[in-house]
Amino acid sequence: MASFLDRERTVAPPGFSRWLVPPAAIAVQMCVGEIYGFSVFNIPLTRAIGITRSVPGQDWTVPHVVLCTYSLGLVMLGLSAAFLGKWVEREGPRKTMCVSACCFCGGLAVAALGVHLHSLPVLALGYGVIGGIGLGLGYIAPVSTLVKWFPDRPGMATGLAIMGFGSGALVGAPFAVELMNRFRTPASIGVEETFLVMAACYFAMMCFGAWIVRVPAPGWKPEGFAAATRSGKLVTANQVVADEALKTPQFYLLWGVLCCNVTAGIGILSQASPMCQDMFGVSPVVAGGFVGLLSIFNMVGRFLWSSASDFTGRKAIYAVFFLLGCALYCLIPFSQRIGSVAMFVGLTCIIISMYGGGFATIPAYLRDLFGTIQVGAIHGRVITSWSMAAILGPQLVTYLSSYQKAHGVPRSEAYNTTLYIMAGILLVGLVCNLLVRQVDPRHHMAENGVPNPEGSKA
Amino acid sequence: MKKTSPLSVALAFLVVALPLGWGLYRSVKNSMPLFTASKAPAPAPAAPVPGPAGAPATK
Numbered sequence: 325m326a327s328f329l330d331r332e333r334t335v336a337p338p339g340f341s342r343w344l345v346p347p348a349a350i351a352v353q354m355c356v357g358e359i360y361g362f363s364v365f366n367i368p369l370t371r372a373i374g375i376t377r378s379v380p381g382q383d384w385t386v387p388h389v390v391l392c393t394y395s396l397g398l399v400m401l402g403l404s405a406a407f408l409g410k411w412v413e414r415e416g417p418r419k420t421m422c423v424s425a426c427c428f429c430g431g432l433a434v435a436a437l438g439v440h441l442h443s444l445p446v447l448a449l450g451y452g453v454i455g456g457i458g459l460g461l462g463y464i465a466p467v468s469t470l471v472k473w474f475p476d477r478p479g480m481a482t483g484l485a486i487m488g489f490g491s492g493a494l495v496g497a498p499f500a501v502e503l504m505n506r507f508r509t510p511a512s513i514g515v516e517e518t519f520l521v522m523a524a525c526y527f528a529m530m531c532f533g534a535w536i537v538r539v540p541a542p543g544w545k546p547e548g549f550a551a552a553t554r555s556g557k558l559v560t561a562n563q564v565v566a567d568e569a570l571k572t573p574q575f576y577l578l579w580g581v582l583c584c585n586v587t588a589g590i591g592i593l594s595q596a597s598p599m600c601q602d603m604f605g606v607s608p609v610v611a612g613g614f615v616g617l618l619s620i621f622n623m624v625g626r627f628l629w630s631s632a633s634d635f636t637g638r639k640a641i642y643a644v645f646f647l648l649g650c651a652l653y654c655l656i657p658f659s660q661r662i663g664s665v666a667m668f669v670g671l672t673c674i675i676i677s678m679y680g681g682g683f684a685t686i687p688a689y690l691r692d693l694f695g696t697i698q699v700g701a702i703h704g705r706v707i708t709s710w711s712m713a714a715i716l717g718p719q720l721v722t723y724l725s726s727y728q729k730a731h732g733v734p735r736s737e738a739y740n741t742t743l744y745i746m747a748g749i750l751l752v753g754l755v756c757n758l759l760v761r762q763v764d765p766r767h768h769m770a771e772n773g774v775p776n777p778e779g780s781k782a
Numbered sequence: 783m784k785k786t787s788p789l790s791v792a793l794a795f796l797v798v799a800l801p802l803g804w805g806l807y808r809s810v811k812n813s814m815p816l817f818t819a820s821k822a823p824a825p826a827p828a829a830p831v832p833g834p835a836g837a838p839a840t841k
Binding site for chain 2: 337338339340341343344346347348350351354488491494495496497498499529532536606607609610612613614616617619620665669
């Protein structure tokens with residue numbers, strides 16, 4: 325069994341179609357992306373004892389549930405991706421996907437036990453810690469594998485994988501709601517059984533991905549593809565290992581690029597429903613529809629923008645994200661002033677598509693600058709910026725809009741200052757992006773596999 | 783050299799496309815009120831609430 329999981333056993337034989345790898349990647353990413361739809365459990369989990377209503381002092385509260393599941397899970401995602409990235413590169417995608425499936429689905433099962441015992445620490449250990457480790461492993465393994473299979477279209481490849489993660493909420497949220505409705509009884513909220521069924525289904529899907537995934541044989545290249553032997557403007561033909569990448573300014577600039585892009589987008593996403601209601605006075609049902617629409621654009625943007633970057637270059641596409649995003653953020657208050665819901669929806673959908681595009685394009689950008697040898701490990705370290713942004717963005721929007729409302733600003737205009745600040749954050753991201761240059765040759769790996777102090781020939 | 787059959791590739795895509803398509807359908811269905819409802823009169827509601835349980839609140 326162990327050998328079946330080894331990297332050597334996953335090397336693709338001649339004649340293997342690389343198009344089997346994207347569905348493997350999507351299968352895993354779609355499952356771990358379920359965390360995006362976890363909010364559907366928030367209210368039911370606060371009624372585990374009261375069933376129809378929350379019992380103060382006995383039932384959990386929403387902030388406790390969110391902290392122990394969603395927030396802790398995302399923090400563990402960043403940490404496990406950062407610290408286990410090199411292990412992922414060494415052991416290969418199949419073993420990583422299997423470990424990810426065991427952690428993520430095992431975490432769901434432990435979380436079910438936590439609900440059964442009504443123990444918040446057990447819930448946090450299950451979904452937050454164990455599940456979070458599975459999340460991190462499942463996020464980076466498919467991406468680095470796809471980058472190696474599609475050297476001719478790395479943007480499209482990473483877009484496909486990360487689109488899968490974006491689709492996690494589209495599938496996971498309604499699936500969870502259906503299951504909770506089915507298992508709900510007068511004595512139970514149905515979350516425990518839902519977690520167990522989801523764990524079983526996700527485990528099967530993730531194992532399917534692990535079963536069909538392969539790594540390319542050494543020296544393999546797509547038919548008709550001539551690998552660049554000389555480095556282009558921002559695309560290197562050299563390799564930089566993860567530890568060495570940390571010594572380059574490019575790593576920190578890309579960390580800043582991702583952090584700014586995600587902070588701005590996540591701020592809108594986390595407050596989309598109340599923002600829509602406050603600014604335009606629409607009903608909660610309509611605002612819920614707006615959130616669903618944003619999820620679709622978030623997913624589609626991941627594939628389209630990242631694929632487009634194969635033709636424009638990564639630096640150019642990020643410049644579009646930041647410049648266009650800045651302009652669109654500044655236009656949102658205008659759409660409120662003229663009372664155009666359609667314009668507001670259009671602007672935010674484009675913004676969110678670029679937010680998703682930013683996530684999906686970063687692995688290809690890393691591959692361009694640092695090569696493919698440890699791109700998964702480097703990606704794992706860069707996405708710690710996501711954890712930072714996940715705290716910054718929502719806090720900025722929530723705190724500033726609450727402050728404005730408390731100081732007498734009409735609800736419909738309470739978000740304007742925040743939106744202008746988000747536009748400013750995007751300009752900071754633009755500066756980081758413009759400062760990105762080729763990696764200094766002294767960081768390149770030499771033939772013997774160690775960093776080359778003299779710089780490489782290419 | 784044994785070549786991967788295009789049918790295997792199609793089947794693999796189908797396995798992931800089925801749940802994805804179902805989720806997409808559900809989300810589009812949930813977004814419909816956005817296009818069918820007319821704007822409610824001002825003032826805005828005093829206490830906004832998050833979207834309905836079926837709507838994924840993504841981040």
